[in-house]
Amino acid sequence: MGTINVLLVDDDPLVRAGLRVILEAQEDIAVVGEAADGAAVLPLVRSLRPDVVAMDVRMPLLDGIEATRLVLRSVAEPPKILVVTTFEEDEYVYEALRAGADGFLLKRARPAEIVHAVRLVAEGESLLFPAALRSLAAARGNDTAARAMERAALTEREAQVLRLVARGMTNAEIAAQLVLGTETVKSHVSAVLTKLGARDRTQAVIAAYESGFVAPGTGR
Missing domain, CATH: 3.40.50.2300 (Response regulator)
Structure with missing residues (x-):
């Protein structure tokens, strides 16, 4: 830009x-x-x-x-x-x-x-927010968030991408980690946001922690 x-x-x-x-x-x-x-x-x-x-x-x-x-x-x-x-x-x-x-x-x-x-x-x-806020997100987790994550029905690759996003990695870093093209990663991130009804990456990561999909400090 x-x-x-x-x-x-x-x-x-x-x-x-x-x-x-x-x-x-x-x-x-x-x-x-x-x-x-x-x-x-x-x-x-x-x-x-x-x-x-x-x-x-x-x-x-x-x-x-x-x-x-x-x-x-x-x-x-x-x-x-x-x-x-x-x-x-x-x-x-x-x-x-x-x-x-x-x-x-x-x-x-x-x-x-x-x-x-x-x-x-x-x-x-x-x-993305630091460890203190990630822990807060996980502590505030609830069944509603967990059900929403389950309904999203992420593919194995989308789930993998979301975990890396939750670790604070950019599209380029995720592409290098998974040996994918940057545009392919962008497509996966876009799919994750759509399925979760998230406005952006931060919203998706909040959902990942609140649902228990990702645990603080692990990115897993």
Whole structure:
């Protein structure tokens, strides 16, 4: 893709300023706007049409969870939403991912990690949540999730691909692991998302953990 347009949403102006400096140092990334609260996100998304929203979770008027839900249900072609937070085990982060956020990033991440996160999410290969949130997903598992996974009736190859996605692997990495073409892997991932009724890779992985299909720390 060409230039990645980013909207920064955080109630701390220093955080926004830091992210702006890091991202605008890249030739392929442009910060097109800022917001100090989730309540301002939807109008800015509609007017600025960013590719990625870097979204804080905890904000005073409208938090990142509700802002994510609002954008996804109100915009026909919504931007990718990258949750930016301080604590990786925060239940707010998990709920934001369940609500439809595409990826996860710690505020203390190094500049190169922040840039990589924006690029990866923009490309549609979501960053997955860390071990603490995977364990939380598994702990919140239920029979409904298990039945949904059973109804999906994944093929052996699709199940294999989902397990690798759950380990945080990109399409290219999965292709190398399984000795397949990247386009073939993309087709398998698309089939998995369709069968699970998942919006994206993150949603599919949440379903995999909540259903018990994948156990935390194993990818199996």
